[in-house]
Amino acid sequence: MSVQDNFRLAMRRYVYSVSIMSNKDVSGNLNAITVSSVTSISMEPPSLLVCINKNSRIHDSLVLESEFCINLLSKEQENLSNVCSDEEKYDQRFDDKNWNHEGVPYLQNAQSNIFCKIDKLTSYHTHTVVIGTVLDSMFKDNIATLTYVDGKYE
Numbered sequence: 001m002s003v004q005d006n007f008r009l010a011m012r013r014y015v016y017s018v019s020i021m022s023n024k025d026v027s028g029n030l031n032a033i034t035v036s037s038v039t040s041i042s043m044e045p046p047s048l049l050v051c052i053n054k055n056s057r058i059h060d061s062l063v064l065e066s067e068f069c070i071n072l073l074s075k076e077q078e079n080l081s082n083v084c085s086d087e088e089k090y091d092q093r094f095d096d097k098n099w100n101h102e103g104v105p106y107l108q109n110a111q112s113n114i115f116c117k118i119d120k121l122t123s124y125h126t127h128t129v130v131i132g133t134v135l136d137s138m139f140k141d142n143i144a145t146l147t148y149v150d151g152k153y154e
């Protein structure tokens with residue numbers, strides 16, 4: 001097997017938590033994309049990174065100093081994860097009544113919401129590594145995080 005095939009199969013053994021990254025572009029258009037590549041970086045400053053494919057619709061709206069939210073999904077939000085990772089369901093992404101989009105859009109019933117401002121963008125081949133400093137976070141008391149392993153939700 002190729003290096004890529006082995007790498008893919010090795011990565012399928014990881015258990016990922018599933019989030020939706022959301023933002024509003026300079027024209028006020030709403031964007032949302034399902035992501036599993038969220039990793040916290042540091043507490044000083046509070047910061048995280050997320051890797052975004054350059055072909056995704058949200059990509060070009062991710063500019064320095066702009067704000068986004070990472071919405072960690074609960075097990076009940078598998079459908080929303082599917083909608084936000086399906087190009088053909090792009091028009092349905094903000095149908096859910098739990099979105100609040102007065103400012104930076106966020107899901108009111110997510111497990112947690114982490115609001116960030118983009119501090120650094122690093123291009124790496126097909127992806128951009130987006131580094132955000134954390135402005136504010138909210139979370140629910142009960143923990144029931146949507147996870148993804150071996151290509152399936154758990």
Ligand SMILES: Cc1cc2nc3c(=O)[nH]c(=O)nc-3n(C[C@H](O)[C@H](O)[C@H](O)COP(=O)(O)O)c2cc1C
Nearest residue numbers: 033034035036037051052053056057085086087148
């Ligand atoms: C569980 C899961 C995790 C994903 N994680 C990422 C990710 O971290 N970064 C990324 O760019 N795409 C990721 N994707 C793929 C995008 O969600 C998908 O390609 C999406 O349709 C791209 O957005 P667009 O349709 O608005 O262009 C993931 C998809 C799934 C199902």
